[in-house]
Amino acid sequence: MAGGDGLLGHDLLPGEKGPQDACGVFGVWAPGEEVAKLSYFGLYALQHRGQESAGIATSDGSKILIYKDMGLVSQVFNEAALSTLIGHIAVGHTRYSTTGSSSWQNAQPTLGRTSGGTVALGHNGNLTNTAELLQLVHERYPKVEGELARGNTTDTAVITALFTGDLDHTLEVTALEVLPRLRGAFCLVFMDETTLYAARDPQGVRPLVLGRLERGWVVASETAALDIVGASFVREVEPGELITIDEDGLRTQRFAEPKPAGCVFEYVYLARPDTTIAGRGVHEARVEMGRRLAQEYPVEADLVIPTPESGTPAAIGYAQASGIPFGQGLVKNSYVGRTFIQPSETIRQRGIKLKLNPLKAVIKGKRLIVVDDSIVRGNTQRALVSMLREAGAAEVHVRISSPPITWPCFYGIDFASRAELIATGLGVDEVCQAIGADSLGYLSPEGMIAATEQPPERLCTACFTGVYPIPLPDSAHLGKNLLERPAAASNGCDPGPDSEFEPLLDPATSLRPEPAREESVTKQGKPPIGDPGRQE
Known part of the structure; x- marks a missing residue:
């Protein structure tokens, strides 16, 4: 049937x-x-x-x-x-x-x-x-x-x-x-x-x-x-x-x-906030990540706003720990999704505003702290910072409630290839400059793990560290489109960070680290990189 x-x-x-x-x-x-x-x-x-x-x-x-x-x-x-x-x-x-x-x-x-x-x-x-x-x-x-x-x-x-x-x-x-x-x-x-x-x-x-x-x-x-x-x-x-x-x-x-x-990224982004994993509520873990982020990367500002919806719990925690008011600076249109209608170039130019729209009365003249769960390629954050400045924000400080993502996942998360991960090719200051923010702070690995209340040895942190708890085969036998080669396809599943925003962005504005950096890492004998099944 x-x-x-x-x-x-x-x-x-x-x-x-x-x-x-x-x-x-x-x-x-x-x-x-x-x-x-x-x-x-x-x-x-x-x-x-x-x-x-x-x-x-x-x-x-x-x-x-x-x-x-x-x-x-x-x-x-x-x-x-x-x-x-x-x-x-x-x-x-x-x-x-x-x-x-x-x-x-x-x-x-x-x-x-x-x-x-x-x-x-x-x-x-x-x-x-x-x-x-x-x-x-x-x-x-x-x-x-x-x-x-x-x-x-x-x-x-x-x-x-x-x-x-x-x-x-x-x-x-x-x-x-x-x-x-x-x-x-x-x-x-x-x-x-x-x-x-x-x-x-x-x-x-x-x-x-x-x-x-x-x-x-x-x-x-x-x-x-x-x-x-x-x-x-x-x-x-x-x-x-x-x-x-x-x-x-x-x-x-x-x-x-x-x-x-267990995958630490379930706590950071993947799981629903009302889910409990290994006895720890996901919402509580994300709020705690925000609190620790405020302690690690404080900054003077007027308002803490989330990138809805995934950044909201961490933004609440950041506001609680910093004493800076929490506000709703962005309105999300939850009903923009898949369509059989191809967008015109005029609509494409609206970019991220199809999904998010700023509350100008809230933002204008304010020094903002924008809290998000992660940065993948950086394109979404760049568009978001630009949009907030256009809406009148005096300063835009970006805070991320996880460490830099620098390695791909082979256990079910179809991250961008390592060559496409912005933190692989750029340092924190360079990423900050690339996305146009006044400052950028990532939560430390120790802060993230502490927020989960799980022993570090019981968590997989491969996407942040490159340490894979399950041995990987030769790169020729990896890749989520392994059974579909030579077609460039994927066998991924649930939406991850930025997946609903990045399709809205003009590919011409994409941020990409220089490939030479990946070549140098490859020669160091680190674990297999990228998605060998995808043409990069």
Whole structure:
């Protein structure tokens, strides 16, 4: 059961792309409940993690039905579609990918045959040994079929193929054999006709939580999704754990020893502010980042304003710690998004004002502190500073509630390549000059980690430090479009910093560090850089 033509609407003013994260997953086992509707609302709460496509699969114990399409959750599903998805088990997925891999074939959940029936699978993350796993698929199942044969070019399709198994093993046994072979970040929610499963990589890079309904169980990427469906939080799915839920109840097994390295960027930007990760509220962590930022980089000013919405909690914290009033200096148009209408050059020239508009009466004559969560390429901040000066700001001081991003992520965040990250090629003073600010301050790595209240050894900070907790293969086997080469495509998911603003900017105004700086870093023998699968 599938609809849609596989086409994705153009972003307004295409040209710039921010980082993309790896999707949102949701699963429910609840006899007597409308599991398709529970999944719909769960995915609705996870919409920030994936805005390109959405899908739900259900089972009534004997057969699996699936409906997926391109678009937002509210665009893909209606009452008629949900009413056809009957059963007591469901798996849902919401995805974001960049141009090139925007196709219905890559939407999830994926479907595949198993020795005893069918598997439907949703995946949040990014594997680093996809090439090795694909070779294993060809060795075990020489005849290509299923998702791979239908043109699916994601690592999820490779996992689905490996779950085929054989007649001597159940899906659960097959999963326990396959899961230890996976490398990278993965949160899997999958099901066959009778059972719901959830698995998380040994590092626990991406969040995955377990919740309890009155008549069943829920697994989801974030606690916010539990809240919206009325499920009570039980615990996180542990790193290296496989959870199985069926008519006999819930059971848990270890497929690998835990080596916790949760993504710190979930606290900085990716997760919803009303989510809790490892016992720490994301909103509280971001407010604390703002407080520490004020202590590390104070400046005399009249008003603290956020870049809405992601910069708001940190701006509140900065205002609290500095004693400088917090204000709303920018109005965001939340309804400017994807459209099939190509913008004219006149509209392109309006740039960031399609998304943000300054409150001139608030800004005029003021010394402003503008708080944002991160800087990727710097183009958005440059346009924002220029806009605030045009609105009459006397001074514009930019404060960032995370350290400089200088390394790409291979665990599910589709950051710009290292050559495109402005902090890779420029120092803080140079970045400040490039974006046109009066001053610039980044939160220190120590301040960021302290705000999460997590031990440093239990966090992945690779995008800031270049220290990758999961070993990376040769660069020829990396790249999110690995299965699509030579096409320049991506397998990313959820929108990251600046992704909604940078498409609004004129590519001619882009800020780029000089490539010579990247060449010098490469010769130093640091970890693989950039996205080798993308033409840079």
